[in-house]
Amino acid sequence: MISVKNVLVLLAVAFTAYLAARGLSWTGPVAQPLVVVIALVFYLATTWLCIFWEPASTRSTPQTGAAGAGAAAASAGADGDPKALAEGIRGPVPLPAIAQVLALACAVIVPSAISVAVGAASRTEPFATWYLGGIGALMTIVMVRRRPWTAWTGIVALTVASMVWMGPLNALALGLVGSIVWVTCAQLLVFSMDRAARDTSRLTRLQRAASGWQTSQVVRQRERRVQVQKALAVAGPVLTRTVAHAGRLTDADRLEARIAEGKLRDEMRGPRLLDDAVRAELERARRRGANVTVLDEGGLDGVDEEQLGVIRAQLADALRSAASDRLYIRTSPDERVAVTVVGRSPSVGGPSDEDSVDLWLEIPHPGRA
Template identity: 85%
Template sequence: MISVKNVLVVLAVAFTAYLAARGLWWTASVPQPLVVVVTLAFYLATTWLCIFWEPASVRSPAHPAAAPFPTTLPAQAAPHDAGEAQTDGIRGPLPLPVVAQILALACAAIVPSAISIAVGETSRQAPFATWYLGGIGALMTIVMVRRRPWTAWAGIVLLTIASFLWMGPVNALALGLVGSIVWVTCAQLLVFSMDRAARDTSRLTRLQRAATGWQTSQVVRQRERRVQVQRALAVAGPVLTRTVAHAGVLTDADRLEARIAEGRLRDEMRGPRLLDDEVRAELERARRRGANVTVLDEGGLDDVDDETLGIIRAQLAEALRSASSDRLYIRTSPDERVAVTVVGRSPSMGGPSDEDSVDLWREIPHPGRV
C-alpha cells in the first residue's frame, strides 16, 4: 500500500544512495579505491540502519508499524524513552537506538577523513570527494527526524571540523556544508512544528470528547426529567384536577388518594431502581391500609443488571406482601452481600409512651453473593 511514510522512506533511501554513488564516479585516479568503497559501504549501512531500525522490544503494541517518517508526530520532540514517542494515540517515529546513534557519530567522524585521505590531496575538492558533505548532512537529518537532536548536531559539528581541516572553511561552506546545516535546522523546526500541531490536535480531540460526553449526559438528564414529569402528571394529575374542581374541599377518599399519590411520587424520585409494577402495587396496598412507607435508594444497586434487579424486586414484593407494620422503611444496603433491607416498626403493646418496636427485619441478599 502506498502511503506518505513509504514514499518518504523510498526518497530517503534513494537520495542517500545517490549521494554515495557520487563517490564512485571518479573523474581522476584514486590512490586508495578500496578505502573509498569500504567507506561508502559503511556510510550506506549506517544510513539505512538509521532509517529502518525499530527494535521490536520497544515498539508499542497499539502501533506496531510506527514509521521513521510519519505524517503526524507526537507531543514531545525528543523523548528519552521509546514509549514517549507516541502521545495520546498519535503515531510518531521511535527514537533512534543508542547503537545506531554511535554508528552515526562514528560515520560523521570517520567518513570525511577516510574519503579525503583515500582520494589524495589533489582531488579533495572534486565532486566524487566532496559527496560526504551532503551525505553526512542527510544522515544527520535522518537522525534528527528519529528524535535525537543532540546526536544530529554533534554529527554536524564533527562534519564541520573535518571539512574545515581537509578543504578549508571557505571551500567547505561553498561546496555543501551550508546545505547540510540548513537541512538539519529545517528538520528540527519541522519536527517541532508537527509536534505542536499534534499536541493541539490531541487537546482539541479531548475537548470534543468531553463536550460530546457532557451533551450526551444533558440529553439523558432531559429525557429522564421528561419521564419523571410525565409520571408525576399521570400520578398527581387526577388528584390535582379534583382538588381544583372542588376548590380544595376534599373528601376522606380524596385525601387518601392525595397521600397515595404523594407517596408514589416520592418512591419514583427516591428509589426508581427498586420499583416495578408488583412492588408499586404492594406499596400502594400498604399505604391504603394506613402504613407510612419510606423508600430510599442510596446507590447500592447502580451496578446491578436487569435480571438481578428482577430477582431482588420479586423478593421485595414478597416481603411487603406479608408485612403488617405501621411504618415500613425500605432502603438499599451498602453491604456487599445485602441488596435491600426492609424494616417494619409498630407501636409496642406497652402504651403510646414506649418506643415503636421492630416487628419486621428482612435482608434481601444479592443473588450469587450469599
C-alpha cells in the same frame, strides 16, 4: 500498497543513493578507489539502517512509521517541505543505540576516508565533497529519529573533518552550511510536530469531556422528561379532580392524593427498587393506612438487572406479608446486604410509648449471602 510512508521511504533511499552515487562519478584521478567504494557502502548501509530500523517492541504498535519520518527528513532537507514530516506526528520512534553508534562512526570515518582516498588534488571536486550533503542527510534522519545529541555530535564531527581536509571556506561553500541548516530545520520540525501532537491530544481530551458532558445533559433531560411524564400520569387525575371540585375533596380523593404523592416520592427516591410487583405492594400498604418510606442511597450501584430482579422479588414478598403501620425500605451500604426493610407499629402499652419494631428483614445481595 502505496502510502505516504512508503513514498517518503522511497524518496529518502533515492536521495541518499544519489548523494552516494556522486562519489562514484570520478572526473579525476582517485588514488585509492577501493577505499572510496568501501566508504560509500558503509555510508549507504548505515543510512538505510537508520531509515528502516525500528525496535522490535514498536513494530506491533500502530505507528505512522519512523522510517517514513526519517525518509521525510532526508527529502525535506533538499526541498524544505514541512509536509514531508507530517507523517511523523504519531512517531517516529527513537533510533536504537547501535544505529546511533554506526551513524557517529560514519560521520567520523567517511569524510576522512574519502579525503585520503581521492588525494589532495581532488578534495574539492564534486565526487569528493558528496559526503558534506550525505552526512548532513544522515544526521537529519538521526535528528528526526529523536536523537538530537547524536545528530549534533555528528555535525560537529563533519564540520571538523571537512575543515581540516579542505579548509573552512571551501567546506562552508561546498555544502557544510546546507547540512547544518537541514539538521536545524529537522529539529524545529520535530519540535513543532510534538507540540502539535500535544495540542491535538489536549483538544481530543477536551472534546471527549465536552461530548461526555453533553451526553450526560441529554440523559438527564430524558430522565426529567420521563419523570415529568410519570408525575403527570400519577398526579394528573388527582389534580384534575381537585381543580374540578374547587379543592373540596372527599376522603377517597384525599387517599388517592396521598397515594399519588407516595408514588412520586418512590420514583424519585428509589427507582431501582421498583418494578410492577413492588409498586403494587407499596400501593396496597398505603391503602391500608401504612406510612411507607423508600430510599435508595446508592447501595445498589453496580448491581445488574438480573440481580435487581431477585432483590425486587424478595422485597415484594416482604411487603406482601407486612402488617406494620410504618415501613422503612432503604438500600444498605453493607457488602452482603442489599436492602433493609424495617416495620414499626404502636406498642400495646399506649400511644405514649415508642413504636415497637415488628419487622426486620435484610435482603442479601444475590451470590454474596
